[in-house]
Amino acid sequence: MVVSLKNCCTVKPAEPTWNGPQPLSELDQVGTTTHVSTIYFYRPTQNWLSPPDTITSTLKESLSKALVPFYPIAGRLCWIGKGRLQINCNAEGVQFFEAESESKLEDFGDFSPCPEYEYLIPSVDYSVPIHEMPLLLVQLTKFKCGGISLSLLVSHAVVDGPSALHFFSEWTRIARGEPLGTSPFHDRRVLRAGDPPRASPCIDHEGFIQPPLLLGKLDSLEERKKKTSVAMLKLTKTQVEKLKKMANEDQSSDLERGYTRYETLAGHIWRCACKARKHGNEQPTALGVCVDSRRRMSTPLPIGYFGNATLDVIATSRAGDLMSKPLSYASSRIREAIKKVNDEFVNSGIDFLKNQPDLTPFQDIHFVGSTQGPFYGNPNLGVVSWLTIPIYGLDFGWGKEIYMGPGTHDFDGDSLVLPSHDGDGSLIVALCLQVAHMDDFKKHFYEDI
Numbered sequence: 001m002v003v004s005l006k007n008c009c010t011v012k013p014a015e016p017t018w019n020g021p022q023p024l025s026e027l028d029q030v031g032t033t034t035h036v037s038t039i040y041f042y043r044p045t046q047n048w049l050s051p052p053d054t055i056t057s058t059l060k061e062s063l064s065k066a067l068v069p070f071y072p073i074a075g076r077l078c079w080i081g082k083g084r085l086q087i088n089c090n091a092e093g094v095q096f097f098e099a100e101s102e103s104k105l106e107d108f109g110d111f112s113p114c115p116e117y118e119y120l121i122p123s124v125d126y127s128v129p130i131h132e133m134p135l136l137l138v139q140l141t142k143f144k145c146g147g148i149s150l151s152l153l154v155s156h157a158v159v160d161g162p163s164a165l166h167f168f169s170e171w172t173r174i175a176r177g178e179p180l181g182t183s184p185f186h187d188r189r190v191l192r193a194g195d196p197p198r199a200s201p202c203i204d205h206e207g208f209i210q211p212p213l214l215l216g217k218l219d220s221l222e223e224r225k226k227k228t229s230v231a232m233l234k235l236t237k238t239q240v241e242k243l244k245k246m247a248n249e250d251q252s253s254d255l256e257r258g259y260t261r262y263e264t265l266a267g268h269i270w271r272c273a274c275k276a277r278k279h280g281n282e283q284p285t286a287l288g289v290c291v292d293s294r295r296r297m298s299t300p301l302p303i304g305y306f307g308n309a310t311l312d313v314i315a316t317s318r319a320g321d322l323m324s325k326p327l328s329y330a331s332s333r334i335r336e337a338i339k340k341v342n343d344e345f346v347n348s349g350i351d352f353l354k355n356q357p358d359l360t361p362f363q364d365i366h367f368v369g370s371t372q373g374p375f376y377g378n379p380n381l382g383v384v385s386w387l388t389i390p391i392y393g394l395d396f397g398w399g400k401e402i403y404m405g406p407g408t409h410d411f412d413g414d415s416l417v418l419p420s421h422d423g424d425g426s427l428i429v430a431l432c433l434q435v436a437h438m439d440d441f442k443k444h445f446y447e448d449i
Contacts, residue, residue: 003101003119003141010134012093014064017071022087022186023194026353027293027308028157029085030208030362031374035124035137035153036164037407038391039117041105043147044398055148056098058396059140062175067094070167070184072306077157078131083360085130085157094136097122105147111403112232113430121151121407151407160308161389162292167306168394175396184306191301191309192347197354203345205352206314208362211380212284220375226434228412231442232405235265237425239449243268246449247327259331261427263338265417266383267330269429272448273381273413274319276433276441281320288374288382289313289334291341298343311349313337319379377412378434386418387427406430 048054067074075089099120108114122137135155142148154164166184173181189195213220235243240261247264259267270287279285294301294309301309315337322330353359364374376382393400406416412434420426433441 001101001103001107001116001119003099005097005099007098009060009096010093011060011063011067011096011138013067013071013074013091014061015068017068017074017091018089019091020089022072022075022089023188024085024087024157025188025191025193025307026350026359027191027311028188028193029083029359030353031156031312032364033085033157034126034155034364036156037121037151037153039120039149039151039405039407040394040401041108041111041147041149041403042398042401043105046146048398049146055142055396055398056140058175059138059150060096062171062396063094063096063138065174066167066171067091069180070170070306072158072186073136073154073167075135076131076133077135077155083358083363087135087158088131093134094138095122095134097137097139099139099141100143101141102144104143104145105402106145108403110232111405113230113405113408117408120149122153124153147402153407156308158308159306160292160310161384161386162294162310163306163308165389165391166304169390172394172396177397182304185302185304186306188307190305191307192350192354195354197351198347199351200355201348201352203340203348203352205349206316208312208349208352210361210374211286211288211314211376212316214379215280215283220377223378223412223434224375226378226412226436228410228432229435229438230410230430230432231438233429233431233442233445234420235427235429235449240265240425240427242449243327247331250326250328259328259335262383262385262387262417263331263334264327265427265429266334266385267327268445268448269383269415269431270315270317270330270334270381271322271327272441272444273433273437274322274379275444276437277378278440279319279323279379281318281323283319283379284316285319285322286314286316286376286380287334287337288376288380289315289337290382290384291338293341293346296341296343297346311341311346313340376414378437381413381415383415383417386416391418392421392423 075087122139137153139151247259315333414432416430
């Protein structure tokens with residue numbers, strides 16, 4: 001695929017915005033602190049294609065207006081010592097790329113992630129100082145057939161999934177000429193941003209600690225270097241219901257409610273990964289779970305809270321137990337980890353991080369070749385749920401997308417669970433594993449249902 005870059009510009013807020021340093025909460029500064037990408041494909045109607053700059057000008061003008069209420073996105077991160085960050089709200093703006101390709105949307109088949117995606121998604125140069133990096137990068141690519149792709153890269157140190165989708169959906173409302181639906185809430189002090197610790201943590205926060213290594217290994221360096229591949233694995237509504245039935249038919253009688261789609265599917269992924277990786281029975285393994293704390297606090301966070309309110313917790317087990325016991329065992333380990341997340345747990349976690357002399361060991365500087373931060377590849381996994389985030393239906397005026405998915409996705413153990421675009425109850429697992437393990441994983445993934 002040949003993609004020609006036609007223009008790159010900076011889009012700044014349409015009006016003056018608040019200027020100054022904004023403290024980040026501890027939840028903003030741990031885990032993935034680099035950019036996360038998504039990509040949308042559209043087939044605009046003919047009236048949007050003439051004059052040829054209609055789509056481009058609509059996107060730029062509405063983005064400029066959206067950056068007024070969402071002004072932190074137009075700022076820059078800066079280090080303030082001890083591995084800690086803050087946002088300089090300075091209205092320096094976001095990067096907007098315009099590109100063209102002779103390819104057609106039909107060339108993408110079912111739109112499964114492929115190497116060509118890298119030409120449709122801006123790359124971030126992490127060797128430049130962090131205060132020079134835009135927090136949002138957008139690329140509009142126009143195809144020969146009249147179709148377009150819109151890729152969005154946003155800094156995970158500034159927003160989590162719900163906040164990113166809040167911004168994107170409000171941007172579409174502005175593009176359609178509608179008023180703001182929900183104003184962003186910017187005061188991160190509700191998660192004690194900038195405050196000193198209250199006390200020593202009262203709970204063990206193993207989710208912030210390095211996950212297990214392969215038995216006999218002293219580090220994860222060898223595993224980090226191994227070649228990976230990506231698969232988009234679809235489960236029909238019938239297969240999802242069959243898995244849930246498997247998990248719930250042998251559950252303990254004191255379970256207050258049946259296992260959810262996420263608990264069931266994440267447990268299934270975990271078991272299949274252990275089998276595909278041919279772990280020994282004694283191999284410790286962890287599954288990272290990203291839990292949204294917005295409604296789990298004794299005082300729920302304000303509607304529109306704009307920042308990271310998700311907390312990583314880990315479910316742990318021996319591989320032998322996962323492989324030999326029924327699916328309900330894996331699901332129970334995951335539920336046990338999720339249930340911990342309440343007001344006390346979140347505040348204790350914040351205190352744990354505030355008491356650290358340096359946050360660098362807790363940051364996943366997430367780019368290929370990195371040796372820093374927690375490693376959720378072999379023998380571990382991370383299973384992130386997009387099941388409750390409104391990822392579909394971003395309509396800037398020319399109709400909803402024909403496909404949406406994660407962008408580049410090439411780290412061993414990374415996986416996403418998302419609903420099918422069809423809304424028919426089927427689910428999709430976007431999974432990255434080492435090449436050596438992928439075929440066996442697919443075999444177990446379908447045959448074990």
